[in-house]
Amino acid sequence: MNSRYPSILLIIFLLVASSGCASQSPEEAVSDTVTGFLESINEGDFNSAYNMYEGKDFLAVASVKMIFANKGIEPGSINNIEIVSLEVVDKLAFVTAECSVSSVDLTGNQLDEAKTMPIYFGLQNTDLGWIITRVTFNAPLTVEDAEVVDIEVEATPVDTIADNAPVISAFAFIMLGMGVYLDRKDKSKKKESSRTIDVSGATAMQKEVIAQYVRIIPAQGATAGKNTTVDVWVKNFAQQPYENFAVKAKFGNTVEVENINLFFDNIAPGQTVKKTWVIKPKVAGWTSIEEPTVVFEYMGTKYIGVLDPVWIQVQ
Numbered sequence: 578m579n580s581r582y583p584s585i586l587l588i589i590f591l592l593v594a595s596s597g598c599a600s601q602s603p604e605e606a607v608s609d610t611v612t613g614f615l616e617s618i619n620e621g622d623f624n625s626a627y628n629m630y631e632g633k634d635f636l637a638v639a640s641v642k643m644i645f646a647n648k649g650i651e652p653g654s655i656n657n658i659e660i661v662s663l664e665v666v667d668k669l670a671f672v673t674a675e676c677s678v679s680s681v682d683l684t685g686n687q688l689d690e691a692k693t694m695p696i697y698f699g700l701q702n703t704d705l706g707w708i709i710t711r712v713t714f715n716a717p718l719t720v721e722d723a724e725v726v727d728i729e730v731e732a733t734p735v736d737t738i739a740d741n742a743p744v745i746s747a748f749a750f751i752m753l754g755m756g757v758y759l760d761r762k763d764k765s766k767k768k769e770s771s772r773t774i775d776v777s778g779a780t781a782m783q784k785e786v787i788a789q790y791v792r793i794i795p796a797q798g799a800t801a802g803k804n805t806t807v808d809v810w811v812k813n814f815a816q817q818p819y820e821n822f823a824v825k826a827k828f829g830n831t832v833e834v835e836n837i838n839l840f841f842d843n844i845a846p847g848q849t850v851k852k853t854w855v856i857k858p859k860v861a862g863w864t865s866i867e868e869p870t871v872v873f874e875y876m877g878t879k880y881i882g883v884l885d886p887v888w889i890q891v892q
Contacts, residue, residue, distance in 0.1 A: 603702070607670040608660050610707045611698050615674060618645055621652030631726055632710040633816045633846075636875050637786045643878060648694070648714055654678050656691050662717065669725075670700040670707065671718045701726055774823045774838050774872055779881035787871050787882040790814055791824070795889045801861045807854040807887065809839055815875065819844040822873040824852070826866045826887075833857040841873075858891040865889070 601609070610629060617626040618641070627638045635641045645651075655676050662673035679691040699711030699718045710726045711718055792810040799805040809824050822841035828834045839852040858864055866887040873880055 603665045603670070603707075604663055606707050607663060607665060607672060607700055610700060610709060611660065611672050611674055612658055614698075614709055615655060615658050615676065615696070618650065619652060619655040630709045630712070632712075633814060634712050636815050637782050637880070639780050639782065639878070639880070640875070643876075649680070650676070650678055650694070651680075654680060661695075666720050668702040669720060669723050670698075670702070671720070671723075672698040672700065673717055674698065699723060772838060772840060774825050774840075774870075776870075776872055776881050779872060779879040782871075782880050782882035784882055784884050787884060791871055791884065793866070793869055793884065793887045795887060799858055799889050799891045801858050801891050804855055804857050805889075807856060807866065807889070808851055809853070809869075810849065810851050811841055811844055812849045813844045813846055816846050817876055818846060820874040821879075822850075822871075824869060824871050826854075826869040828856065828866060829864060831859045832864055833859065858889070861891050863888055864891055 614626050614629050617623070617629070623638050623642045627635060627641050630641075635644065655678055657677040659675045659677075660672060661675050662671075664671045674696050676694050676696060677691045678694045680688040695714070697711075697713045697715070697717050698709055699722070700707050701710045702708075708726075710724075711722075790812045792808075794808045794810065796806045796808070811819070811822060811824075813819050819841075820843050822844050824839045824841070825837055828837065833856065835855045837854075839854065841850050841852055844850050854866075866889070869884040869887060871880075871882050871884065
């Protein structure tokens with residue numbers, strides 16, 4: 578599904594190797610995965626923790642840090658981890674871990690008495706091993722709450738686009754079949770042209786994370802002196818809405834663009850939305866869209882990330 582899987586494979590290999598046994602029982606593997614996740618949180622290694630997870634609770638590495646911090650769990654604050662409940666049902670597992678947590682100062686010294694905090698996990702056994710798919714602080718998870726996550730290993734980003742080609746094509750034909758679409762789009766541009774994108778106070782995100790749910794796809798057959806389009810697709814895989822979602826980029830002097838800023842506004846969980854740049858290349862050859870920048874808010878935090886340039890061949 579994304580570029581995190583080599584890291585997931587490495588972590589799983591290390592967990593197996595550290596056990597001293599080539600084959601673990603499902604219960605041991607599940608326990609090691611949960612313990613490794615919490616130890617990574619306690620060490621401040623949120624990237625490793627995120628690599629052990631695949632689901633909708635965490636949008637990005639930064640959201641792992643934010644959600645645990647909101648619960649009072651900072652790096653160095655976990656004194657002890659105890660697995661108090663573990664159930665394996667076929668390819669699913671449900672775990673309750675109790676963490677002894679205390680507040681710490683900047684030097685790591687304990688400031689108060691430790692308190693016990695339960696954390697509830699859901700896991701799924703895949704070709705990559707046991708992967709954490711749910712993390713909650715509210716109540717224990719059961720098989721009735723389970724939602725199987727489709728986890729696949731894909732060789733390249735091109736494969737990802739190819740797998741989504743039927744969906745993208747279906748949406749494209751629907752949009753092309755709407756005779757009033759272009760009229761409405763032209764009218765909305767006049768209103769949106771005066772809007773600006775505020776990036777102040779935004780938390781940076783890795784481009785690899787953003788590339789999981791944002792696709793920029795230029796139309797084929799661009800010709801110098803004629804309008805062509807560049808579609809920007811956004812899919813919300815999270816359980817909460819993306820708010821004030823916007824995309825902007827830099828266009829060179831050899832390209833005319835009607836609106837640099839694309840405003841998606843709010844994108845509901847599970848929703849797929851498309852906005853389009855209309856551009857007119859002036860000369861033949863290769864032209865690029867530089868620094869495609871994504872800005873949005875998620876659960877009260879503003880995020881920003883910059884994707885790789887998009888190259889367009891102009892005839």
